[in-house]
Amino acid sequence: xxxxxxxxxxxxxxxxxxxxxxxxxxxxxxxxxxxxxxxxxxxxxxxxxxxxxxxxxxxxxxxxxxxxxxxxxxxxxxxxxxxxxxxxxxxxxxxxxxxxxxxxxxxxxxxxxxxxxxxxxxxxxxxxxxxxxxxxxxxxxxxxxxxxxxxxxxxxxxxxxxxxxxxxxxxxxxxxxxxxxxxxxxxxxxxxxxx
Amino acid sequence: xxxxxxxxxxxxxxxxxxxxxxxxxxxxxxxxxxxxxxxxxxxxxxxxxxxxxxxxxxxxxxxxxxxxxxxxxxxxxxxxxxxxxxxxxxxxxxxxxxxxxxxxxxxxxxxxxxxxxxxxxxxxxxxxxxxxxxxxxxxxxxxxxxxxxxxxxxxxxxxxxxxxxxxxxxxxxxxxxxxxxxxxxxxxxxxxxxxxxxxxxxxxxxxxxxxxxxxxxxxxxxxxxxxxxxxxxxxxxxxxxxxxxxxxxxxxxxxxxxxxxxxxxxxxxxxxxxxxxxxxxxxxxxxxxxxxxxxxxxxxxxxxxxxxxxxxxxxxxxxxxxxxxxxxxxxxxxxxxxxxxxxxxxxxxxxxxxxxxxxxxxxxxxxxxxxxxxxxxxxxxxxxxxxxxxxxxxxxxxxxxxxxxxxxxxxxxxxxxxxxxxxxxxxxxxxxxxxxxxxxxxxxxxxxxxxxxxxxxxxxxxxxxxxx
Numbered sequence: 001x002x003x004x005x006x007x008x009x010x011x012x013x014x015x016x017x018x019x020x021x022x023x024x025x026x027x028x029x030x031x032x033x034x035x036x037x038x039x040x041x042x043x044x045x046x047x048x049x050x051x052x053x054x055x056x057x058x059x060x061x062x063x064x065x066x067x068x069x070x071x072x073x074x075x076x077x078x079x080x081x082x083x084x085x086x087x088x089x090x091x092x093x094x095x096x097x098x099x100x101x102x103x104x105x106x107x108x109x110x111x112x113x114x115x116x117x118x119x120x121x122x123x124x125x126x127x128x129x130x131x132x133x134x135x136x137x138x139x140x141x142x143x144x145x146x147x148x149x150x151x152x153x154x155x156x157x158x159x160x161x162x163x164x165x166x167x168x169x170x171x172x173x174x175x176x177x178x179x180x181x182x183x184x185x186x187x188x189x190x191x192x193x194x195x
Numbered sequence: 196x197x198x199x200x201x202x203x204x205x206x207x208x209x210x211x212x213x214x215x216x217x218x219x220x221x222x223x224x225x226x227x228x229x230x231x232x233x234x235x236x237x238x239x240x241x242x243x244x245x246x247x248x249x250x251x252x253x254x255x256x257x258x259x260x261x262x263x264x265x266x267x268x269x270x271x272x273x274x275x276x277x278x279x280x281x282x283x284x285x286x287x288x289x290x291x292x293x294x295x296x297x298x299x300x301x302x303x304x305x306x307x308x309x310x311x312x313x314x315x316x317x318x319x320x321x322x323x324x325x326x327x328x329x330x331x332x333x334x335x336x337x338x339x340x341x342x343x344x345x346x347x348x349x350x351x352x353x354x355x356x357x358x359x360x361x362x363x364x365x366x367x368x369x370x371x372x373x374x375x376x377x378x379x380x381x382x383x384x385x386x387x388x389x390x391x392x393x394x395x396x397x398x399x400x401x402x403x404x405x406x407x408x409x410x411x412x413x414x415x416x417x418x419x420x421x422x423x424x425x426x427x428x429x430x431x432x433x434x435x436x437x438x439x440x441x442x443x444x445x446x447x448x449x450x451x452x453x454x455x456x457x458x459x460x461x462x463x464x465x466x467x468x469x470x471x472x473x474x475x476x477x478x479x480x481x482x483x484x485x486x487x488x489x490x491x492x493x494x495x496x497x498x499x500x501x502x503x504x505x506x507x508x509x510x511x512x513x514x515x516x517x518x519x520x521x522x523x524x525x526x527x528x529x530x531x532x533x534x535x536x537x538x539x540x541x542x543x544x545x546x547x548x549x550x551x552x553x554x555x556x557x558x559x560x561x562x563x564x565x566x567x568x569x570x571x572x573x574x575x576x577x578x579x580x581x582x583x584x585x586x587x588x589x590x591x592x593x594x595x596x597x598x599x600x601x602x603x604x605x606x607x608x609x610x611x612x613x614x615x616x617x618x619x620x621x622x623x624x625x626x627x628x629x630x631x632x633x634x635x636x637x638x639x640x641x642x643x644x645x646x647x648x649x650x651x652x653x654x655x656x657x658x659x660x661x662x663x
Contacts, residue, residue, distance in 0.1 A: 030277055031277075034277070034322060037327070037331070052624075053624075054324050055326045055327075055616060055620050056316070056324045056326065057320045057321060058625045058630070059629040059632075060313055060316060060320070060630070060633070061634050062310060062314065063630075066313075066314060066318065066321075087318065087321075090315070118310065118314065122307075122310070139305065142309070142634065142637055142641075143637060143641060144634030144638065145631075146634060146635050146639075147638050147641065151642070155304070155305045155641065158305075159306075159307065163307070176307065184291075188291070188292060188311045188312075189311055189314065189315060190315075191278050191315065191318060191322065192278060192279040193278055194278060194279055
């Protein structure tokens with residue numbers, strides 16, 4: 001449902017979002033259109049229910065974790081800036097070439113930041129470590145009721161053993177990066193826009 | 196002084212009566228009588244042609260305006276969505292993600308990168324999903340000079356605004372009263388006519404008369420919407436004792452289909468005005484109206500419909516298996532109930548031209564009355580109807596597969612997207628089982644593929660087969 005798209009989003013805001021996220025002008029207006037169509041309450045912010053209304057997301061086993069990634073610590077509403085900031089993680093890395101005036105600091109969609117995003121989806125209590133418990137919880141979300149506790153436990157143990165290098169029985173961000181260094185993160189964690 | 200006033204008043208009254216008489220005779224002579232007998236004076240087609248020319252001019256003018264004002268880029272709606280959906284099935288993707296490990300996917304095990312698959316699918320659906328957009332009106336490629344479809348309009352030129360203003364005047368003050376009068380006449384004629392025919396004894400002539408009454412009324416109603424209907428493949432028209440299924444966009448679908456043949460309607464009995472119409476229709480020929488309580492009992496519904504179909508002289512039943520109005524860009528899941536009745540299925544595809552008026556009834560947003568008012572103040576309704584060859588259930592096919600087969604045929608003919616999602620998602624949450632299906636599929640990759648059936652179907656979050 002198209003709507004008051006460009007009229008409510010001011011040019012200055014679009015420029016700011018462009019600098020921060022690297023999306024192009026037309027991508028930002030289109031995503032704003034999408035944002036407003038999801039915003040059933042029409043108050044300029046999205047709640048968790050607004051996300052859960054998307055059927056394809058509701059049947060995603062990690063849907064709740066993904067939705068959580070949009071909301072800053074302790075908050076229940078996300079505005080358009082926050083929405084775009086989270087989506088920016090999935091911009092393809094090669095798009096950065098086109099946007100020369102991207103921020104001086106590391107762009108949101110760098111390989112490291114993409115991995116950080118994925119790391120945070122495992123790190124439930126945001127203490128910068130993936131503990132055995134957290135890994136078990138996320139595994140349980142992905143497999144549902146189809147695997148026994150014991151089997152899942154041993155899978156978690158094996159995973160931590162493989163990744164853990166400093167012996168604290170949990171996975172830190174650096175250990176996470178090391179384990180996944182051969183994965184084509186750029187391709188697998190990127191979404192191509194058709195313009 | 197008062198004499199002159201009174202004289203003036205009388206004159207005014209006479210003029211009013213005269214105007215009314217002229218108005219009525221124009222209506223009856225030029226619109227109703229041709230409508231009743233099914234021929235056209237060609238006024239509507241001329242109107243449509245003029246309208247097309249105006250809209251084309253408007254489109255060019257808007258495009259020119261956009262080129263001249265590059266500071267306001269207004270993105271046109273994308274027919275293929277915002278993003279490129281990549282990836283094959285869940286298995287394929289997981290295999291690629293785990294390539295850096297030495298174990299193959301058939302040995303199972305978990306990799307931290309497995310979750311990437313779910314993250315990407317999740318983000319893709321947040322940016323652009325296939326379902327929620329089906330429950331809102333189709334976005335037009337170019338503005339059609341109706342305020343209601345105005346999404347990104349910026350002032351372009353004086354001429355465009357003047358034409359738009361003229362359009363508003365014409366639509367609301369000329370077309371609208373005309374259409375309302377026709378609709379009222381049409382519906383009252385339906386009630387009166389069917390009641391009268393109901394008094395006659397059961398005879399071949401009576402059923403012919405009843406069909407005539409129904410046809411006349413629907414034709415008048417169609418004129419009441421300035422509907423231009425093009426029927427294709429009339430040789431496949433539904434026969435008596437069959438079941439006609441069509442994709443559902445609006446309540447007007449019934450008027451559109453009934454303009455070319457007589458159908459037995461199926462639905463819930465309502466009270467009020469609808470109830471009066473329903474009860475009088477039943478007097479002249481059998482329709483199938485259910486009480487609300489009966490609707491819950493699937494068996495009762497099926498057996499009544501089966502009885503109707505079995506009597507070979509009854510009119511074909513008209514059913515919309517989607518169960519709810521969709522926005523005419525796709526066909527959503529067909530409920531299997533209609534395909535369990537037995538009897539020959541006559542599929543029909545209905546496609547509206549969105550330039551002339553948005554026919555989609557967003558029942559969550561508008562009630563019936565405001566919807567009809569919007570219909571009557573649109574430019575026109577232009578619609579294509581394709582009759583498809585009759586289909587029967589085949590050996591070894593169950594109702595769900597049959598329903599999907601019919602759905603694909605309709606979607607293909609009408610140029611609509613064939614979707615497996617359930618139309619009831621408009622109002623209700625998706626069932627937990629579909630998430631469980633995903634979990635099960637993933638689990639088999641974690642424990643290894645020993646003893647699992649080979650996965651030949653295209654599986655993945657996008658193509659989940661949704662069974663009722």
